Amino acid sequence: MLSEPPVLESAAGPHTIINGKEVVNFASANYLGFVGHDKLLESCTSALEKYGVGSCGPRGFYGTIDVHLDCEARIANFLGTHDSILYSYGLSTLFSAIPCFCKKGDIIVVDEGVHWGIQNGLYLSRSTIVYFKHNDMDSLEKTLEKITALNKRAKKLRRYIVVESVYQNSGQIAPLDKIIKLKEKYRFRVLLDETNSFGVLGRTGRGLTEYCGVPIEKIDIVTAAMGHALATEGGFCTGSARVIDHQRLSSSGYVFSASLPPYLASAAITAIDILQQNPDLTSKLKENIAILWKGLSDIRGLSIASNPESPIVFLVLEKSTGSMKSDLQLLEDIADRALKQESIFVMASKRSTLDKCPLPVGIRLFVSSAHSEFDLLKACESLKRVAAAMLR
Incomplete structure (x- = not known):
């Protein structure tokens, strides 16, 4: 309660201002x-002039505006799915989509490292939740095999596997090709959260399915928040027409919440257009990830837990203090010193008391294609100096 998080005084671009000082x-x-992209700002301005700030009503009553339908069609066209549905808040996508399809008595097999948004969606579904070891396909297969063997009625129940494409709590990338093989072998459905991979992974930024060479039709439900790569707000769910139509009638976050402000939907359309016209954006991001990964690979007292191609570079303590609370305090002290002394803005992976993720806490760096090589090298050198001083 006494914690005072840094307050930004400018847009959250590759550089921002905190306490009057520019930081990376x-x-x-x-x-x-x-x-802060010019085309996104122009899109938002024209949408504001045309529609105002919002409709102040749910989609099913008087909240649907033509730009919402355009955005849903644009996302479906980009990903190659039949249809999409927009939510007005990123986390509410998962709070709503999971309980919409999963009910009491259904079985959900989920990675133990999923973020709190998924955890809350699982809780609200009241389904039977079974966790498997983080990104461990042997553990997943044993879990699926055990569930199928123990529950003779399993074929009559709805059964799901829930995973993230890029895990927010570790920076690991899910091996989707292996997950699909297990899904088909044991006859489960898959819900994939593409929040940290949409616009990032794959040759053209179409996410984990493109990255792993898996047809998107093999994924039953795909969700993503738009507050990351698209730099707007809201979330979407995409898939078959049947999956989307069901949510329009039964998903609480869609039926009862005010619709997404139209200027944000307009910004999302523009962002996807820019991405398609500039495929080099994902290439530049990959180059930046490689530079930061290489520069931090030998940092003292810390190790990289994330995948080398993940946009989240996740640093964990090589030697834990023995307490997650103490580990987190140490990591927060490192982040605080990096900000105050080195003008490098990074954050420890602080979690809510409601968050049941068992994975180690760490320092999370989000890489951007807008970071310059100087920014990346400065971050590496600065974090090495701070770690050397604090982790002796």
């Missing part, structure tokens, strides 16, 4: 550098 920002998931 690695705390915002601005993967494609779209924060």
